[in-house]
Amino acid sequence: MSATALVEASAPATAAKARGRAVAGRARSWPARVAFGLFAATLIALPGLLGDPASVRQWAEWLCYAMVAVGLDLAWGYGGMLALGQGLFFGLGAYAMGMHLSLEQVPAGALPEFMGLYSDYTELPLLWRPFSSFWFAAAAAVLLPVLFAGLLGLLVFKRRIRGPFFAILTQATAVIFALVLVGNLKLTAGFNGLTGFTQVFGRSKYDASTGTWLFTIAAGGLLVVLAVAMKVVNSRYGKLLQATRDSEDRVRFLGYDPAIVKTVAFCIAAGMAGLAGAIAAPVFGIVSPGQFDFLPSILFICWVAVGGRGTLWGAVVGAIAVNWARVTVSAARPDDWQYLQGLLFVLVLAFVPGGLAGVIRSLWHRVAAKRASPPAVASASAPAEATT
Amino acid sequence: MTSVMLDPAAAQPDAPAPVLEVRGLSVQFDGFKALDGVDLTVQTGELRFLIGPNGAGKTTLIDCITGLTTPSAGEVLFEGRALGRSREHARVRMGIGRSFQTPTVFESLTVLDNLDLADSFRRRLPALFLRRRGVSDAVARTLERIRLDGVADRLAGTLSHGQKQWLEIGMLLVQGPRLLLLDEPVAGMSPDERLETGALLQELAADHTVVVIEHDMAFLRRFAHCVTVLHEGRVLSEGTVEQVQADPVVREVYLGRSRDERSGAAPPPVPLEVLP
Numbered sequence: 092m093s094a095t096a097l098v099e100a101s102a103p104a105t106a107a108k109a110r111g112r113a114v115a116g117r118a119r120s121w122p123a124r125v126a127f128g129l130f131a132a133t134l135i136a137l138p139g140l141l142g143d144p145a146s147v148r149q150w151a152e153w154l155c156y157a158m159v160a161v162g163l164d165l166a167w168g169y170g171g172m173l174a175l176g177q178g179l180f181f182g183l184g185a186y187a188m189g190m191h192l193s194l195e196q197v198p199a200g201a202l203p204e205f206m207g208l209y210s211d212y213t214e215l216p217l218l219w220r221p222f223s224s225f226w227f228a229a230a231a232a233v234l235l236p237v238l239f240a241g242l243l244g245l246l247v248f249k250r251r252i253r254g255p256f257f258a259i260l261t262q263a264t265a266v267i268f269a270l271v272l273v274g275n276l277k278l279t280a281g282f283n284g285l286t287g288f289t290q291v292f293g294r295s296k297y298d299a300s301t302g303t304w305l306f307t308i309a310a311g312g313l314l315v316v317l318a319v320a321m322k323v324v325n326s327r328y329g330k331l332l333q334a335t336r337d338s339e340d341r342v343r344f345l346g347y348d349p350a351i352v353k354t355v356a357f358c359i360a361a362g363m364a365g366l367a368g369a370i371a372a373p374v375f376g377i378v379s380p381g382q383f384d385f386l387p388s389i390l391f392i393c394w395v396a397v398g399g400r401g402t403l404w405g406a407v408v409g410a411i412a413v414n415w416a417r418v419t420v421s422a423a424r425p426d427d428w429q430y431l432q433g434l435l436f437v438l439v440l441a442f443v444p445g446g447l448a449g450v451i452r453s454l455w456h457r458v459a460a461k462r463a464s465p466p467a468v469a470s471a472s473a474p475a476e477a478t479t
Numbered sequence: 480m481t482s483v484m485l486d487p488a489a490a491q492p493d494a495p496a497p498v499l500e501v502r503g504l505s506v507q508f509d510g511f512k513a514l515d516g517v518d519l520t521v522q523t524g525e526l527r528f529l530i531g532p533n534g535a536g537k538t539t540l541i542d543c544i545t546g547l548t549t550p551s552a553g554e555v556l557f558e559g560r561a562l563g564r565s566r567e568h569a570r571v572r573m574g575i576g577r578s579f580q581t582p583t584v585f586e587s588l589t590v591l592d593n594l595d596l597a598d599s600f601r602r603r604l605p606a607l608f609l610r611r612r613g614v615s616d617a618v619a620r621t622l623e624r625i626r627l628d629g630v631a632d633r634l635a636g637t638l639s640h641g642q643k644q645w646l647e648i649g650m651l652l653v654q655g656p657r658l659l660l661l662d663e664p665v666a667g668m669s670p671d672e673r674l675e676t677g678a679l680l681q682e683l684a685a686d687h688t689v690v691v692i693e694h695d696m697a698f699l700r701r702f703a704h705c706v707t708v709l710h711e712g713r714v715l716s717e718g719t720v721e722q723v724q725a726d727p728v729v730r731e732v733y734l735g736r737s738r739d740e741r742s743g744a745a746p747p748p749v750p751l752e753v754l755p
Contacts, residue, residue: 322608322610323608325610326607326608326609326610326611327595327596327599327602327606327607327608327609327610327611328604328607328608330585330588330592330595330596331596331607333585333587333588334585334588334596337585337586337587338583338585340583341579341583341584341585343566343567343568343571344545344567344568344571344576344577344579345568345571345596345597345600345650345654346568346571346572346600346601346654347568347600348566348568351604355604
């Protein structure tokens with residue numbers, strides 16, 4: 092009897108298949124592609140438009156911040172993990188590249204300058220040796236954060252630690268990282284950090300073109316990070332990540348392990364922060380603990396919140412806009428920025444939880460609704476006509 | 480070999496292990512015995528209703544079967560295998576699906592995405608990084624079956640309560656579970672939605688093993704074959720609706736004074752809930 096039942100069951104299946112395909116409209120991807128293209132074109136044109144080398148360097152810095160923000164947005168905006176310690180990953184990347192740059196300043200095999208001052212090393216410590224290779228340093232800048240985030244994530248998420256506990260834990264790791272850096276003077280130059288990068292990947296720091304060159308690398312890095320993040324968000328995994336954010340238990344009863352889902356996103360965010368750090372090291376020209384402890388970690392969150400969590404463009408715009416505001420306000424009224432920044436963050440959290448992106452989206456919907464409303468009947472068929 | 484069996488686990492007609500076997504299950508919360516030595520056996524293809532007043536331990540029992548709660552004594556066997564301390568998602572992968580009292584669908588995703596995620600649960604993680612292209616047959620069929628094929632591209636958050644409940648059932652169905660545990664699937668539904676859900680349940684029961692927690696007497700009478708009554712963490716009675724209703728212990732403890740319940744042509748839908 093079940094044989095006939097099966098035959099009968101398979102017949103309507105094909106019909107359902109055809110109908111299902113017709114139903115399943117995929118989200119249009121061209122607006123995102125156009126926006127991405129425009130953004131890339133703007134970045135290419137920007138150094139020429141800015142002219143001033145100092146501004147170009149500053150923008151390169153902001154683009155690095157934007158990379159961190161995009162990664163953080165994946166973890167926080169899409170994954171619901173309030174990661175308050177991204178400074179750790181940013182710093183790991185920066186130190187990995189900073190160590191390579193320090194070695195670039197001296198002849199092969201020689202000690203970096205600070206070691207002569209702070210340590211009694213006669214030859215290069217084992218930890219430093221592989222960093223004389225650029226590729227090792229670059230790989231370490233991304234992989235170390237990923238590895239660390241993977242271990243931390245599994246440890247925390249498998250035990251179902253989340254919410255504020257996760258936030259405090261990550262915050263603590265950033266603080267500990269800074270303390271370890273300061274405490275190991277001989278290896279890290281302590282509080283002063285790694286400095287004096289006059290040679291940057293074979294170029295002179297004083298050469299006018301080096302700034303633009305670094306800007307181009309930062310812009311390329313940001314575009315790659317953004318493209319990867321877009322792919323992730325639009326994939327099944329991206330949906331799963333959002334589902335995990337909204338209801339972890341339901342995801343569990345769907346047969347997925349939320350701990351793995353979250354750890355993967357946390358790793359991606361960490362890798363992006365690490366890459367940003369590696370590019371930021373030559374841009375900053377200095378790598379010191381203060382750049383990566385708890386305060387910058389909180390600022391990253393602030394930028395994503397202002398730009399709009401849960402939208403990748405929001406993260407990019409937030410990081411750039413807040414930093415632009417910081418520089419602009421600080422130039423005019425040096426003492427007021429801290430207060431203004433705090434106020435901005437509070438206002439956004441209290442009144443505009445969607446951030447800039449949220450405001451723009453609701454304005455857009457209002458305009459679209461107004462435009463669509465007069466011919467109320469035709470509104471459904473209008474988009475189809477417009478494309479033909 | 481006259482019939483073609485799809486399911487390898489069910490292909491042993493000689494020794495059919497019950498799909499679900501619960502043995503002496505006890506759960507304590509801070510000294511309070513939520514379950515006290517519960518035994519329950521559900522055979523393949525059964526549609527079993529689980530009833531009992533609030534605090535009887537119905538949801539706790541389901542929580543134990545799905546791994547949300549760890550029992551203090553006793554064990555749960557699924558298709559003859561002891562589940563032990565395996566985690567929730569592992570049990571889902573074995574073939575145990577459940578729904579919750581309040582429908583929990585992913586409101587910020589579309590109906591289609593909800594189903595697609597449910598359908599993809601056996602894919603390996605790297606495969607999840609690919610963008611979804613098209614719709615699998617299972618998803619398309621399920622969309623139709625749960626009567627949501629017209630709203631596939633809408634956000635699940637915009638659905639009505641009943642539709643969310645169906646979507647949740649659909650998300651279970653598409654995973655092809657061998658045991659379905661439904662916690663109050665018609666709670667909060669309109670009378671029409673109840674009827675439709677009942678029909679859907681009957682459809683499901685034709686090719687699934689289903690355990691349903693339900694309070695609604697009218698619903699029960701109409702759709703239940705076999706009922707297990709829980710009371711204060713123990714199994715009070717088990718049998719057909721008529722048998723259970725006729726059971727003096729059940730009547731005394733549970734139904735109280737409403738003796739003339741079964742006499743009328745159109746009995747009022749008395750929820751079992753109302754009694755202490």
